[in-house]
Amino acid sequence: MSTVSQTALQSSYPPILPNSFNANQPQTIRLYPLSNYTFGTKETQPEEDPSVIARLNRLQEHYAQHGMRRTPGDYLRPEDEEVSGFKARLNERLAPIGSQFSSDRHEGEWQIADTLAQWWRPNFETFMYPYIPAHCTRPKECKKLYMIQLPRSKVLSVPKNMKLLAVPLFELYDNTQRYGPQLSAIPHLLSRYNFEFVDETGNVVAVTPGGGPMAGADFALTTQILAGGENGVKQEGDGVKHEGGGVKQEGDGDVKVEDEA
Known part of the structure; x- marks a missing residue:
């Protein structure tokens, strides 16, 4: 399970997807950027x-x-x-x-x-x-x-x-001393929902657990190798090959370190 959406995932090691755990879920709430x-x-x-x-x-x-x-x-x-x-x-x-x-x-x-x-x-x-x-x-x-x-x-x-405040859920949670029983209960009440976070272009970039990536979905993966070298990064097939810096990633995501000596 991953909280990063399929379109925003940037990893050669996608999460292992468990069996479905999404039965009887309420509606998904979409959250838009503050901008x-x-x-x-x-x-x-x-x-x-x-x-x-x-x-x-x-x-x-x-x-x-x-x-x-x-x-x-x-x-x-x-x-x-x-x-x-x-x-x-x-x-x-x-x-x-x-x-x-x-x-x-x-x-x-x-x-x-x-x-x-x-x-x-x-x-x-x-x-x-x-x-x-x-x-x-x-x-x-x-x-x-x-x-x-x-x-x-x-x-x-x-x-x-007056002030319009955005209070994070982690601050409300279990904090009856500051916010009282009504407001501090909000994280419990919201835990039944799934949320989608979208960016300014409308793409879903994160989801809360419960929605999760769909099994069998195709992941568009990109990987950036931050090892040394001056010849740059080149993508080949389903892997990424870094030439000149001694790091090579190909095929199913195995990483090989090559000695240039």
Whole structure:
């Protein structure tokens, strides 16, 4: 198994492929390079709650008027439909202002994919559970984590008083002390997916285990010999021959060292 895609593999020793281990896999998620996205800023969006106590008080007022609050990352208005309301909140936070980025290249739609997790707040307090406790018949809030598939390219504008951070999974993993139980669980939730990483030209350059190279596929192999010599590298047949430097690789990938004396 290799995490390098077939088209990007640069080795004379391809991995030994085990029997298929890809049964009942979910969809494969394609990830695009950071250079496909444009980042800007827009006007400040002041926080609605100056403190945790103020946020819990507002939650209590919301519950008294509208019942359980629905929170897909950012809370929905009572009249909003779930998916369209969430897209509206994403645009409110991250969409650019005005029509300067109205070309098709930047108008990719948010793709709201699977629900990864649901957290429940049984009372007007900060702690939430990834299940509804047995004693709770009227939870005060349900917070959902969604998989959001970014389009191939997009313009993202961040309010001046906020930051858009890309946090690597290895930093989130098992780090409840810093990120809390909800965010630190994200690596577990994402482990069910396979990912394809593409370059700027759209070629798949890496995959996560689970997708893997297909058995029997033809590998386009190139090898660069970094031994000494001045006559360069010449490719012959299915191997690479380096003339003048004492290293010769031919046939099935065996490497021979030749004495020029």
